[in-house]
Amino acid sequence: MITVSYTPSRLANNQLDKTQRSLNQAIERLSSGLRVNSAKDDAAGLAIGNRMEAQVRGTEQARRNTNDGASMSLTAEGALSQVNDHLQRIRELTVQGLNGTLKLVDQDAIQQEINLNLKEIDRLNTQSQFNGINLLDGSAGTVNVQVGANDGETLGVDLNRPGFSVEELGLTDFTVAGISGEVTDINIVTGRARDIAVNAGDFALPAGYSNPQLMQASTNTAGYPASWYTRAQDGDGNTVYFAASVDAVHDTDTDTSRVRIGIGQQLYAPVTSHQEYQIEDVDSVFRDRQGGALEGDNQLVKTGSQHSIKSGSGPEATYYPARVTTSPAAIDARIADNEAVWPPSPAATIDGVSFNNEDVDYFDSTGQTVNGATLSRAGDNYYLTAPDGAFYSATVESTPDGHIVRAGSEQPASAPATQPVTEVDGQSIDDARHRYLDANGNTGSFQEATLTQSEDGQYYLEQGGRYYAVAPESVAASRPQVIATATTDTPIISPERAITTERNTVDGTSTITLDPRNVTASYTDRDGRRIEDALRVDDNGQYFLRAASGNDDTTGYRSATLVNTEEMGTLLKTRTGSGDLIIYYRMSTRATTDVPNARSTVELTEVNPEIRLRTPDDPLAALDRAIARVDDKRSVLGATQNRMSAIIDQQGETIGALSEARSQIMDADYAVETANMSRAQITQQAGTAVLAQANQRLDSVLALLR
Template sequence: MALTIASNVLALSASLQAGKAGNAVGDTIRRLSSGLRINSARDDAAGLAIASRMRVQVSGLNQARRNAGDGQSMLETASGALDSLSARLQRIRDLSVQGLNGTLSLTDTDAVQAEINANLKEIDRLTQQSTFNGLRLLDGSAGMVNLQVGANDSDKLSVNLGGSGFGVNALGLKDFTIAGLPGTVSGLSVLQGRSTNVMIDSPTTTVHWPAGSTSPNLVRDVSGTIYVQDVDGAGKPTYQQVGYRPTTDTVTGLSDVALSPSGPPVFQSPAAVASRAIGVPSLLDNTNAPIAGASLVQADDGRYFILKAGNYYQASLGFGTSGTVTAKAADMTSPLTAADFSTLPATVTQTPPVDPAADTVAFQDASGVSLSASASRLLQRNNGTYVIEVDTGGGNFRYYDAALTMSDDGTTRTMTARAVSTTYQSFTDLPSVSGDSTVTIDPAKVSVNYTDRNGVTYGNVLGLDASGNYVFNLPQSAKTGTLVTAQDGSQYIRTVNGSEDVLIFYPLTFTALTDASTNTTVLNVVEAGEGIRLKQPLDPLATLDRALAAVDAQRSLLGAAQNRLDSITNAQQTTATNLDTARSRIEDADYAAEVSKMTAAQIVSQAATAMLAQANQQSQSVLSLLGRN
């Protein structure tokens, strides 16, 4: 081997081996000091990943096992509450068997019913107050409870705590009463009453005017009859009698007024007066003295004459729509004779037709004083009688019953409408009407006065119970009440009598009056007869059996779930143990093997160090060679 000093290959080789031995010693020291075979990913990358995954699984399984324990506690709590509930139901059944015995008096059955009601209250209390960590277990609000019983998403156990629950209502035991008359009732919160002050012009009122109305207004006469006032094409008022049906809804505060015509317009333009037969006319001279032995005739030119002893006395014809026809001579001194006519006048047998709408009419009051023609108008009622309409100004009108008379001398015809009395008909605005109301019992809008069987009246008794439903509170008599309707439609006051909660039903009378302008209602409720009990249901024992069966079914369900949780817990324990064992084999250090490795590595390290020293000394031999020269 060449002897060199520039490169000490042996020393380099010894140094390399000493480093490796030192690293081996360091690895074993780290493993022995940490107890782990894998202290970093460089020790065993694959093993580290596998061990980490196993550690996660073990940790998840341990937590899932604790979850299962929590689930067990929850189910045991629910089962315990159901046990108590079942005991209450069984006690109610025993009491029902006792109370159904016909040998008991009403007082006895009320005492039995009082204990039944106490147990029913306890059932509701258990249902509402049986909770686990804030979760209601028996009222159905919990729904489907998912228990995480494994380390993976799908590892769930579902327990159904939903449904309608196990309260009195859910078990079909609402108003459970063992003695009384058969029948069922339902709650009553909407009543039909009367309404006042339904304002026609209010924005909360919808008025349905008759078809064709242009400027309608609601008015009434002195008798209280209601009309729709409108205007015709000439701007004159028209009146149509109407039927009406106002309704008010207390929920919305809105009113509706439906107006329906009950006949044609009250007044209309007068119809033409047809000719009518003249029986025996009354013939008068110019002094109104009767003329005997005469007759009434009419010439071709239309003039009327009274014919007596060959003399023709010109006359005017006076007549009305009925009654006697009168002919009055204008002059008894200058009669005409037959020679004065080309054709002899003929006997008059009918009055001439008259059209009041086309002819001029003079108007008079009951005293015969003329009325202004521009402020007066002749109208006719539906029954054919005549009316004088007088405009008194300011949009006000008076209507006088009138008699119509005509005067006709053959060339000039005049009509006179005269009031038959000073009494007149007038119309006044009707700003509001009264009608029906639909009353929804609501403390915000309705006040209730309650009169019991003893005649004692309690004021302002309406309130709300814990569930937000209305209730009549009568603290003085220690009872509460609501309204119900029986199957036959009859209405009752359902009272809860005293602390014993015995249900007594009283026949009901009531009045409900709504002020539509303020949407406030006063409801007066009266106990109108002896109180009765209603047996509900008709099959109390069978109903209780069904309730017990429902409770037992839920207890079975919870028991099965508890058994499953036991199995799950055991399986999780086994799985976690096995996974932890496998993880330990991969990750934990084997002290026996590691100590052996450390000892060997230390020996090699010491030997390498010694050899490194020897290799470094080998170059000194060159100095010996140089010294000899």
């Protein structure tokens, strides 16, 4: 039995396949120059190399981006260099213009060149661009340049606000020569508002009053000037009048009004008290200017602190300005005799005849002689005065040899038994003034006396231990008095007859916003030329005044605005000439608003000659600040350019390093691959020969079969 084996042939054929694959790989690597042509060559190496490829290509684009960013920064810095050149020229002209040897016409020529340079700065601010991006006006903000191959690897170019316009540089209306003063643009003038409606809620009435009505008195009515009054009703339905103040304003911008009617003093308000007295507790006395009593029904009233006598009632009442005084309650008393009733006084006469005390014999009540005694008398009564000073009631007898005085009692006499009087006719004596008179009706002798009364009702004045009998009919009390004395003979008529004009509208102050839709303005220059309908509005909605007659070819200023100054009030601000020279004119303004028709008129009139205002007060310092701002931004942009240059260099080094590293992973080694190819070729030739020999063994087997 013959056994045929295919193992040598298969082995040779498998080896030839491997050799062919090795040869194909070597040929592929040598022809492509890459070690890794597909993932099967080196899966990890392919992933690493691919990432490195992304970094290399991203960094190369970032390098181009950075060059663009550097170009942008350089362009912006170049524009700022031009702004700086204009500012330096303006500063040079400013130093020249501040020289006091120049005339106004010379300073205006300098100012015109300054204004043209300022215009160029504004043009540079709005027209300096890079690829359509504004570089100086701040609208671009921060421009982020992608300077790396990964997220977040950016560098910002600072083009933020503030920009470099004339306004943002602080050089708006920059003027070298002129007087100092700050100006503020205004779009509002103050005028007079006519016929503002008055409502019930506009009154500040006190509690308890209602139905207010604004009133005005006639200018020729005595006692009632042409001011405002409020008529109202009190809680009892009586008509009362108050002095009033009116504050009325109208705003044309919102077409709203505000009226405030302040309530002042009530006219001729009844007086309920004066000083410490309540009117109901006193006697009211009314006198004319001469001091005579006023007849009729009178009442004390007042307006504020001015008192008046109201004579009569209702609309027919009249009022007299008055001076008011008071008289307190009084207690009156008058002694019956100027001689004290106690103690007795030494007697100098008996029955009107002088006597000598040695000619008088003194006896007590028992008939015993009293040595050293004297005779005293109180009124018509005689007293024996003992040596110890005691008084005994006595009788006197006249004899041819002299006089005999006999005591009528063993007990000495004493002062009347009295108590101080506390009130008279219900009037407290402590709350009243005292009017104590002597028997002759004179005052002054008894002002320190005390009014007393005995049990039998007899009144006495006691002063210094001496008692004087008071005539009973003279003791009386009077109530306090409030005395109103007219200061004029000419009365003032009642409010009902004087204040008769009702007012439902008032005039006030108008705040007028210059809006051509509801404001008509006229303008008169200093030569008397009048321009009607001078108020205009531009395309941006801003108002301006047509301040010159004629068409657009007319020389001189044609448009103007209003400004306010602290020192000179309202001025007209104009721009004229090729350099837009700023000239001011002092203005006289008269404005009114017809509130019901919502229409205002404004009349503007030039006064005095042209005015130049130096703006700002420190022009050189303002320019230095502007130049410093430009320098700061240029410094930032220059630093940004330096950073970008450094980034570009670093990007080149990064690209080189990454490319080299990637080449080591991805590129083929030609020496190795050539050797591999030669080896594969030799191996392939040898394998082919071996395979042929293996196949010949099969042929010998087939020969046996034939």
